[in-house]
Every structure is written in C-alpha cells, then in structure tokens.
Amino acid sequence: GNVRMGWDSxxxxxxxxxxxxxxxxxxxGWLEGFNELVTRCGYEWVGHPGVDNGELLTLHGRAANIPANKVTLHIDEIPPYAITLRxxxxxxxxxxxxxxxxxxxxxxxxxVVFALNDTLTNNGDYPKEYQALYHSNFSTPFLEQGARFVAPVKQVSPFNDKAKGDLPEWQTYRAPTRDYDETVYNVVPYADAKGDTLTVLHNKAGSLGVS
Known part of the structure; x- marks a missing residue:
C-alpha cells in the first residue's frame, strides 16, 4: 500500500x-552502489574484505554488481496474474x-508479498565452495527506538566484539546513534521439515512489521 520499504542510502x-x-x-568499493532493499551477496565469498592466499576478497563478493542477461518479464494470463521477472x-x-x-x-x-527464487549451478568440472547472503535492509517506519526482531531462535551468539556487550538486548533496536558501529549476531532458528522458518521485524507498537 502506502508503506515505503527500503532504507535511506x-x-x-x-x-x-x-x-x-x-x-x-x-x-x-561495493558500498558505492549499495542501496537495495534486498542485496545478493556472494557467490565465491561474502563478508568483510580481507586477503586470502594472496587474493583480496572484497566486501560481500561480486553478485550484487554482475549485470543480468537473458532478462525476461512474464505475466500470467489467468488469475491471480502472477508477474515474474527472470x-x-x-x-x-x-x-x-x-x-x-x-x-x-x-x-x-x-x-504485499514477493518471492525470490534463485538456483545456483556450478558449471565447472569439480566441486566448488560457494557462499550466499541475502542482505535485507529496512528503515523507518519499521525501525525506530524500541523496534524488535522476533524469530523462533534455537541459538544466538555475537558475531563481533560490539555485539558481545549488547547480547542481552539483541532483539531490540535503539534510536539512531552517532558513531554506532555495526552490531551483528549469528542466529540459528528452529525450522519446519523443509528448513523454512519465520522471522518478523516490527515497530515499537507492534502495529507494523515485515516478515
């Protein structure tokens, strides 16, 4: 409807x-094009930049900056008239x-729902490690002081030193804070037989959320 998604890059x-x-x-350099609601990160690597076996692995890989080819748009001719961009x-x-x-x-x-369906194929002659991260980015009106992240959590642990001190309040967001560094947590959720789970980010009042 009239609720804006995304964030202010x-x-x-x-x-x-x-x-x-x-x-x-x-x-x-990846940050110079970073403004999406959902960013694909990968696929040779994700994460912070660093040198591995003499090679600089840049922030979050190349996937977000690889142009797509064979782009097609499909609209079903029968209800509910699904729209598919491939x-x-x-x-x-x-x-x-x-x-x-x-x-x-x-x-x-x-x-108010969309789906991303991605199929990765290794076309090489040998097995190849890959990594994938779907970087989901939200702002107001979902994020505000007192907003919360809710999930069926089996295990949570701090990813970086900043997160260690905030671990007791890891599900609750604070107000915009100058010079506040990224605070990252590793979450292992409970899931169904297919491996699917549900997470929700909602505003302080619980009147608006995204899942």
Whole structure:
C-alpha cells in the first residue's frame, strides 16, 4: 500500500556496475552502489574484505554488481496474474569459478508479498565452495527506538566484539546513534521439515512489521 520499504542510502540511484570499483577503499568499493532493499551477496565469498592466499576478497563478493542477461518479464494470463521477472547472473573467471544463477522475482498485482527464487549451478568440472547472503535492509517506519526482531531462535551468539556487550538486548533496536558501529549476531532458528522458518521485524507498537 502506502508503506515505503527500503532504507535511506546516500546512494540514491541504481549505479551501473561498470562504475563500481570493488577493490577501491581497501575492498569496500561495493558500498558505492549499495542501496537495495534486498542485496545478493556472494557467490565465491561474502563478508568483510580481507586477503586470502594472496587474493583480496572484497566486501560481500561480486553478485550484487554482475549485470543480468537473458532478462525476461512474464505475466500470467489467468488469475491471480502472477508477474515474474527472470534473469541469469554469471560469475566466471578462467581457472577460478564458473557459476551461473537463474533468478526470479515473483509477485502478484495488489499483493504485499514477493518471492525470490534463485538456483545456483556450478558449471565447472569439480566441486566448488560457494557462499550466499541475502542482505535485507529496512528503515523507518519499521525501525525506530524500541523496534524488535522476533524469530523462533534455537541459538544466538555475537558475531563481533560490539555485539558481545549488547547480547542481552539483541532483539531490540535503539534510536539512531552517532558513531554506532555495526552490531551483528549469528542466529540459528528452529525450522519446519523443509528448513523454512519465520522471522518478523516490527515497530515499537507492534502495529507494523515485515516478515
């Protein structure tokens, strides 16, 4: 409806990947195009930049800045007239990696739900490790002082030193705080037989949320 999703990045427009220098800023160049509601991170690696076997692994990999090809739009001719946007990402480098990712974004007219369906294929001759992170980014009106994250949690642990001190209040958000560093937690949720689970981020009043 009239509820805005997403967040307020200094980056206001979609930046063509040719203008993103991933190696810039010591491996933080990815941030110069970062403004999506959901960002795909991967697939050779995710996480903070660092050197591994002499190679600089940049922030969150390349997936968010690989242009899609074979992009098609499908609209069903029968109710509920599902809208499907499909494309293919290819992460390829001679002697290094040969991944392809078939991706779909699916919704229906008038719906408040969308689905991302991604299928990663290793086209190489040998097994290859991959990592995937779906970086979901929200702001007001969901995030505010007293907003909460709720999930059926089996285990939670701090990812970084900043999170250790805040662990007792890990589910509750504070007001915007100057110079507040990222606070990250590892969460292992309970799930059903298919491995699916449910998480909710809601405002302080519990009157508005996203799951």
């Amino acid at each position: 200094p980056v206001k427009e979609v930046v063509n990947p040719s203008f993103i220098e991933l190696n810039g800023r010591g491996g933080l 494309g293919e990402l290819k992460e390829q480098a001679f002697k290094k990696v040969d991944f392809s990712v078939a991706t779909e974004l699916v919704t229906e007219p008038g719906s």
